[in-house]
Amino acid sequence: MATTGTDSPRERYRAQVRAEITRHAWEQMATAGASALSLNAIAKQMGMSGPALYRYFASRDDLITELVREAYRSLADTLHEASAAGADLSGLAHALRDWALTDPHRYFLVYGTPVPGYQAPADTTAISSEIMTTLLDACAALPRAGAATSFDSHLEDHRDWAAGHHAPSGALHRFLTFWTRLHGVLSLELAGHFTGMGFDPARLFAAELDELMSS
């Protein structure tokens, strides 16, 4: 027993090839879109035969699931790191924006048009709530300005989703507006709906963020 099962040469090799497969999958997605993802095309690009990929992924759906997982994991890590480096809610917003601009297709795979019939695996919802918690912490750390609204009290009655988090309902509300407003700007920007309009989307993002931080 020189090496453990999880670190044997073969396991390491497997992990490398798996990573190379998903790397090519991301490239192909950026070129042809999420729906055009093809195992055979990826194999060809890697100089392998098509069936070879079945050593690494049980099916095409399995590969897509892995991509979704990678996308969630990457965003959660990005926010964790920013938070650990002392970023406040504004810092997290910029980390989110940078992450989205780095690879728009990755962003859309998580927050874009849903694929009918595709059901996200359980562990991605766990990562999703990691992301929520990080953002909620940052929201709760901000001083509360303005009076409580009727939506605040509605949230007080429906706060199960903020699993165990003790943030006041004002922070929950701020988290939701943070999420929806920044997603609104980002997704329209990434989808190209501002191209040709002339103004700088980064400044719209900044303006929305300003209002979020001071409300």
Next chain:
Amino acid sequence: MATTGTDSPRERYRAQVRAEITRHAWEQMATAGASALSLNAIAKQMGMSGPALYRYFASRDDLITELVREAYRSLADTLHEASAAGADLSGLAHALRDWALTDPHRYFLVYGTPVPGYQAPADTTAISSEIMTTLLDACAALPRAGAATSFDSHLEDHRDWAAGHHAPSGALHRFLTFWTRLHGVLSLELAGHFTGMGFDPARLFAAELDELMSS
């Protein structure tokens, strides 16, 4: 010359069949998603052979283009009608929301994840600016509250997109926040990102709209 060329029986029949094709196309889209749209499947559903559809659409891309056009046209008409019936910006927001909830796939076809390589035809951008104009009118009709921001003056320098509209930059700003914020809530709601969270998305939408109307 009993009937004009645009109203001959044959032309009328053509228009009917075209409409039936797009009707089935929308159904298929709701079931299997935009990328799974298939001419052969539509033909089968209509009890026709596949090649028959080529009398009505030159190609699959041509059909998709028609769907995009229909979606834009439908939204523009919806907002026009609401506006003509005396709706203010808040009324337009509810018309938009109702329109989106009626057929989420239609909404996503216009504002969702872009299909790489697909270029919208010129006339849809014309309809798109009809939509903008209607919303801008409603924004300009609202009293301006709050001081001008630096983003307002940035917009003053880049207002070409508001083609010929004489709205003050504050109205342009309000239009952009209207668009991005409501799209943020709507798209996340329609994509199912709020399911299981417990709160009522309609109330979040209303809360955001309240803030838009009073800022």
Next chain:
DNA sequence: TGTACATCAGTGAACGCGCGTTCACTGATGTAC
């Protein structure tokens, strides 16, 4: 009103294509004594 002709909707066969996936196999890599 009736006949001759043109238009055009729809069919069925056929094309090439790339897809996901299976299967039996070869050959290299790692393991056990």
Next chain:
DNA sequence: TGTACATCAGTGAACGCGCGTTCACTGATGTAC
């Protein structure tokens, strides 16, 4: 250190499938005199 065996990555052939699209055709509908 060397041999015998097990594991497993990758291949090539093959499967059935549905796709978009073309083509030559039939038959019904509309038009012109």
